[in-house]
Amino acid sequence: MSNFQNILDEISGNLNTLKDRGTVASYIPELGKIDASKFGIHLIDIHKNHYTTGDSDELFSIQSISKVLTLSQAFSLIGDRLWERVDVEPSGDPFNHLSLLEMENGIPRNPLINAGAIVVCDVLVSQFKNAKEEFLSYVQEIANDPTISYDEKVAASEQQTGFRNYAAANLLKSYGNLENNVEEVLDFYFHQCSLQLSCKQLASLFYMFINRGQCQRNNTFLNIGQVKRINALMLSCGFYDEAGEFAFKVGLPGKSGVGGGIVAVLPNQFCVATWSPGLNVKGNSKLGMLALEQLTTRTDLSIF
Numbered sequence: 001m002s003n004f005q006n007i008l009d010e011i012s013g014n015l016n017t018l019k020d021r022g023t024v025a026s027y028i029p030e031l032g033k034i035d036a037s038k039f040g041i042h043l044i045d046i047h048k049n050h051y052t053t054g055d056s057d058e059l060f061s062i063q064s065i066s067k068v069l070t071l072s073q074a075f076s077l078i079g080d081r082l083w084e085r086v087d088v089e090p091s092g093d094p095f096n097h098l099s100l101l102e103m104e105n106g107i108p109r110n111p112l113i114n115a116g117a118i119v120v121c122d123v124l125v126s127q128f129k130n131a132k133e134e135f136l137s138y139v140q141e142i143a144n145d146p147t148i149s150y151d152e153k154v155a156a157s158e159q160q161t162g163f164r165n166y167a168a169a170n171l172l173k174s175y176g177n178l179e180n181n182v183e184e185v186l187d188f189y190f191h192q193c194s195l196q197l198s199c200k201q202l203a204s205l206f207y208m209f210i211n212r213g214q215c216q217r218n219n220t221f222l223n224i225g226q227v228k229r230i231n232a233l234m235l236s237c238g239f240y241d242e243a244g245e246f247a248f249k250v251g252l253p254g255k256s257g258v259g260g261g262i263v264a265v266l267p268n269q270f271c272v273a274t275w276s277p278g279l280n281v282k283g284n285s286k287l288g289m290l291a292l293e294q295l296t297t298r299t300d301l302s303i304f
């Protein structure tokens, strides 16, 4: 589809005139410093053509989008045993809520809410001597980009204010669903969330979810069945308690993060990443949601 570029330019032109861009997350103090006027989109089609607009080369904190990547690494290492420790149901709750975790005896609803992602971190900490390093190498290898790094300032900022994540990890530990110690698992969790990527790098990483588990160099990181399951989880659980709304308006599997990034995929067709730091009340990028809604409406391309 060669008119992707025109469509992205039009979307960016339309949305850049909006006055209300949402609110930048400030509960992680370091994120609150980001310029709310940033806006970028990068799309890669299945034939590896790139289309881009705005601030798509600027690095930002991908936050919860990283949960899809830790999930991929853990799932490829331990397979279906993962589902004994974390469920696959939407939570309908904000990302950091703990009430369901207690009601359901320490089994998180899904791997894309914080408690579920902390269990996935625990799996990786058990698998590796140094999970932080191994995860970073995994991401660098998928993207074929050794420059990808953690943002230590963001990780430290979250460590100082991540009281709910400490609560979740302690609750998991009390139910016997955390093998390693809370500090070590959370140190890894805060680092994975601090990964800094541009829209271009993010779309490049998620190419494997449209290409049957193979990255752009055609190396295999997931099998087809695993890609199917992760895409299903992104569709049903990728947007906190706004997953239904995202499916309704955009119609693609995807994942957002409180750094203002969103990535979405249409298997066998394209993957797209957007970044605009202002969030709506549910914690998803306001302009990003609108941009993706316009993209699937203008192109008539969605999973539905």
Ligand code: GLU
Pocket (backbone or CB within 6 Å): 062, 063, 064, 065, 095, 096, 114, 158, 165, 193, 256, 257, 258, 259
């Ligand atoms: N690191 C953030 C937290 O744990 C991730 C939240 C998000 O992006 O949804 O609160």
